[in-house]
Amino acid sequence: xxxxxxxxxxxxxxxxxxxxxxxxxxxxxxxxxxxxxxxxxxxxxxxxxxxxxxxxxxxxxxxxxxxxxxxxxxxxxxxxxxxxxxxxxxxxxxxxxxxxxxxxxxxxxxxxxxxxxxxxxxxxxxxxxxxxxxxxxxxxxxxxxxxxxxxxxxxxxxxxxxxxxxxxxxxxxxxxxxxxxxxxxxxxxxxxxxxxxxxxxxxxxxxxxxxxxxxxxxxxxxxxxxxxxxxxxxxxxxxxxxxxxxxxxxxxxxxxxxxxxxxxxxxxxxxxxxxxxxxxxxxxxxxxxxxxxxxxxxxxxxxxxxxxxxxxxxxxxxxxxxxxxxxxxxxxxxxxxxxxxxxxxxxxxxxxxxxxxxxxxxxxxxxxxxxxxx
Numbered sequence: 001x002x003x004x005x006x007x008x009x010x011x012x013x014x015x016x017x018x019x020x021x022x023x024x025x026x027x028x029x030x031x032x033x034x035x036x037x038x039x040x041x042x043x044x045x046x047x048x049x050x051x052x053x054x055x056x057x058x059x060x061x062x063x064x065x066x067x068x069x070x071x072x073x074x075x076x077x078x079x080x081x082x083x084x085x086x087x088x089x090x091x092x093x094x095x096x097x098x099x100x101x102x103x104x105x106x107x108x109x110x111x112x113x114x115x116x117x118x119x120x121x122x123x124x125x126x127x128x129x130x131x132x133x134x135x136x137x138x139x140x141x142x143x144x145x146x147x148x149x150x151x152x153x154x155x156x157x158x159x160x161x162x163x164x165x166x167x168x169x170x171x172x173x174x175x176x177x178x179x180x181x182x183x184x185x186x187x188x189x190x191x192x193x194x195x196x197x198x199x200x201x202x203x204x205x206x207x208x209x210x211x212x213x214x215x216x217x218x219x220x221x222x223x224x225x226x227x228x229x230x231x232x233x234x235x236x237x238x239x240x241x242x243x244x245x246x247x248x249x250x251x252x253x254x255x256x257x258x259x260x261x262x263x264x265x266x267x268x269x270x271x272x273x274x275x276x277x278x279x280x281x282x283x284x285x286x287x288x289x290x291x292x293x294x295x296x297x298x299x300x301x302x303x304x305x306x307x308x309x310x311x312x313x314x315x316x317x318x319x320x321x322x323x324x325x326x327x328x329x330x331x332x333x334x335x336x337x338x339x340x341x342x343x344x345x346x347x348x349x350x351x352x353x354x355x356x357x358x359x360x361x362x363x364x365x366x367x368x369x370x371x372x373x374x
Contacts, residue, residue, distance in 0.1 A: 009139040016085070016132045017073025024066030026114040027058075028166040030175040032341040034058040037109035044104035051281070055171070063163040064088070070159035076152050078140045082133065089130050096123040113179035174341060174359045181247035182339045182347075182354055189265050189352040191248035198244035208233040253307060253329035260329065264305060265352035270373050272297055272304040273347040274326070277336035279310040279318045282343050286360035287322050290344055294326050296366045302373075309333035348372065 027034045035051070035058040042049040068088065071081035092110075099108055100119040108122045117125065147155060169176065178184065181191045207223045208215055209230040224230040252261045264271055274290055276282045294304045307329045308315060315328045340347055346358040348369065356372055358364050 005139055005142070008135060009143060012132050012135040012139070013072050013075060013078075016129060016136060017069045017071075019129060020065050020069025020085070021073055022069075022114075023111055024062055024069055024163065025166070026112040026177075026179065027062045027109075028066060028163055029170050029177050030112055030179070030341065031055070031058050031062060031167045031171050032337075033112055033175075034062060034109065036337055037105075037107075040105045040109075059164070059167050062167055063160060066163040067156060067159045071156065072136065074155070075143060075145070076147060076155045078136070078143055078145070082136050082140055085133055086137070089126060089133060093123070093126040093130060096126050099123075170341075172359075172361050174345075174357055174362075180338050184354050184357060187353045188248055188251060188349070192246050192251065194244060194246055199241075200243040201239055202241040202243070203237045204240045205235065205237045207235050250332050250335050253305065253331055255327060255329050260305075264303075264329075265349070267303060268351060270302050270355070271349045272302060272369075273339075273349060274304065274306040275336050275340045275345045275347060276306065276308045276310075276343050277333050278343065279308050279314050282318075283360050286344055286363060289363050290346070290360075291322060291324060293346070293363070293366060293369070294324070297369070298326075300370075303327075305329050307331045307336060309336060 032055075035054040038054040038057050038061075039049055039051075042054070064084070065088070068081055068085050071077050072085065096108055096110075096119065099105060100123045103119060106119070107116055108119060110117065110122050110125070145152065182188065205220055207218045207220075209218060209224060210216075210233050211230045215233060218224065252259060253264055254260070264273075272294070274294065294306075297304055304326050305328070306324070306326050309330065309332060310318070318324070319326075319328065339345075340357050340359075342359040342361075344360050346356075346363065347354060348356040356364075356369075
C-alpha cells in the first residue's frame with residue numbers, strides 16, 4: 001500500500017474507532033441512562049416494553065458499540081468489524097434522520113449525558129462517520145493483521161469483558177463518572193439560573209388575513225395594519241432558534257401545601273432527599289434501611305423529603321405499608337431519573353449543593369452521614 005493510503009486508513013480507523021469507543025464508554029458508565037433512552041424510543045414509536053428488555057438492549061447496544069470501536073481503533077478483525085459497523089450505521093443513520101425531521105425525542109443519547117447533541121447534529125455526525133467508514137472499507141483489504149487468530153479473539157474477549165464490567169458497575173452502583181447537572185459539588189439553585197445576557201428564544205410570527213374570500217399570509221413587517229378591508233383570521237408563531245436553556249430547568253417539588261422547592265433548596269444546613277421515580281418500581285428490600293436513616297436524621301433535626309412522580313393514592317398506600325413519617329413531594333419523573341440512577345437513591349444537600357449520593361445497593365451507615373455533616 002502506498003504511504004498516502006496507509007496514512008489515510010490509519011486516520012480513518014482512529015477517527016471512527018475513537019468515536020465508537022467514546023460513545024460506548026460514556027454509555028457504559030451510565031447504562032440505566034441508555035436503558036431510559038431505549039424506553040423513550042419504544043414509547044415514541046408506540047411499542048410496548050418492560051424495564052428488563054430496555055436494560056438488556058442497553059447492555060447489548062453498549063457492548064456492540066464499544067467492541068466495534070475497539071476492533072477498528074486497534075486494527076483487530078478489521079474486515080468483520082467494518083461490516084458490523086456498516087450494519088450499525090445502516091440502522092442508526094436513517095433513524096437519526098427520522099428523529100431530526102419528526103423530533104419524537106429531543107436527544108438521541110448517542111453520547112449519553114457527556115455530550116448532548118441535537119437530532120440534526122447527530123444525523124450530520126452519522127453522515128460524517130459513514131464517509132469515514134467508506135474509506136475504511138475501500139482500504140481495509142490492504143491492511144495486514146498484527147495479531148494471530150487466537151490473539152484476535154482474545155483481544156475481542158477482553159473488549160467485551162471491559163464493557164460488561166463497566167456496565168455492571170454502573171448498574172448496581174452509581175456511575176463512577178457523573179455527567180449530569182446534579183453531580184456532587186453542583187448547586188441546584190445556580191444550575192437553574194439564566195444569565196442576564198443569555199440569548200432568548202426567537203420566533204417567526206405570521207398572520208393570516210382574509211379579503212374577498214381569499215386568505216393570505218403576512219409577516220410582522222408587511223401585515224395590513226391600517227387596511228380595514230382585510231379581516232384577521234389567525235396568528236402562528238414558530239420557534240426558529242432556541243435560546244439559552246439552563247442545565248437544570250425542570251426541578252420542582254410540589255406537596256399538598258404547595259410548591260416547596262425554594263424551601264428545600266434554601267434551608268440552612270443539610271437536607272436529605274430520597275428519590276424514587278416510581279414507588280411502584282421501588283426496590284422494597286432497601287426501604288427499611290432508608291426508613292431508619294430518615295428516622296435518625298429527623299431526630300437530629302435534619303429535614304427529609306421523599307420525592308416521587310407516583311400518584312397520590314400510590315404514595316398513601318406506600319407510606320402506610322412501610323409506616324413512613326416523611327414529607328412526600330411530587331417531582332417530574334425524568335428529573336428524578338436524572339438526579340440519581342437508583343430507586344430508591346439518597347441525595348444529601350447542603351443549602352442546595354449536592355454533597356453526596358447513594359445507591360440503594362450501597363446505603364450509608366448513619367455514622368457515615370454524620371461524618372459528612374460534621
